[in-house]
Amino acid sequence: MAKLSNSKKSEIKTRRSAPLATPSDLSAKATTDISGALNGVLADVFALYLKTKNFHWHMSGPHFRDYHLLLDEQGDQLYAMTDPLAERIRKVGGNTLRSIGHIARLQRISDNDAEFVEPLDMLAELREDNKSLAARLREAHNVTDEHRDIASSSLLENWIDETERRTWFLFESGRREVS
Structure with a gap:
């Protein structure tokens, strides 16, 4: 193995210790607020994804x-x-989720580890979780609107619509047949 020169070692050390400070015209408070709101949404999306699967x-x-x-x-x-x-989150200058543990600390969607769940109960639980996600998306939208983060607001608007569609499909699919 080749030996590294002192200048190469210094260059590697500098690259490894460089902060993740993405430039943004948003204030530090805006970055903190938006990152916090979006990371909470991201944690819920991962939790809901895994429950859905x-x-x-x-x-x-x-x-x-x-x-x-x-x-x-x-x-x-x-x-x-x-x-x-x-x-x-990274584009606005924030740091995002780093692990399953990080997701667990932020998620508001509860896990379901039951051995067996009735199909209609699955649909009902996912329907309620999607309703909760829509509410959290709206909360995040309020934060992005407050800080005039139009790009994040636009993404959230589309995801609110998709989440409402999932809620609707789960509701209709879970209706009990009337005899």
Whole structure:
């Protein structure tokens, strides 16, 4: 193994210790507020994604195929939110989630580790979780509006619409048949 010169060692040390200070025209308070709100949303999105996939993997019953496909589609939609959310946090100068533990500390969507959940109970639980996520998205939107972060607000508006659609589909899919 080749020996590094002192200048190379210094260069590597400098690169390793450089702070993640993305330049932004937003104030430090705006960066803190927006990052905090969006990280909370991101934690909930990851929690809801995993719960949706859990229910997708453990679905059973006479409507298996329809529910299985619905939850797969919804899981994909949730997962698609994660990277744009995290990158938006970095674009405004913040730091984003770093671990499962970090997600657990911030999430408000509760986990479900039950061995068996009835299919209609799965749909009802996910419906309520999506309603909660829509409320958290609106709270984050209030923060981004307050700081005139138009780009984050725009993303949140689309995700509110997608979340309301998931809530609607879960509601309609979970309706009990009337005899």
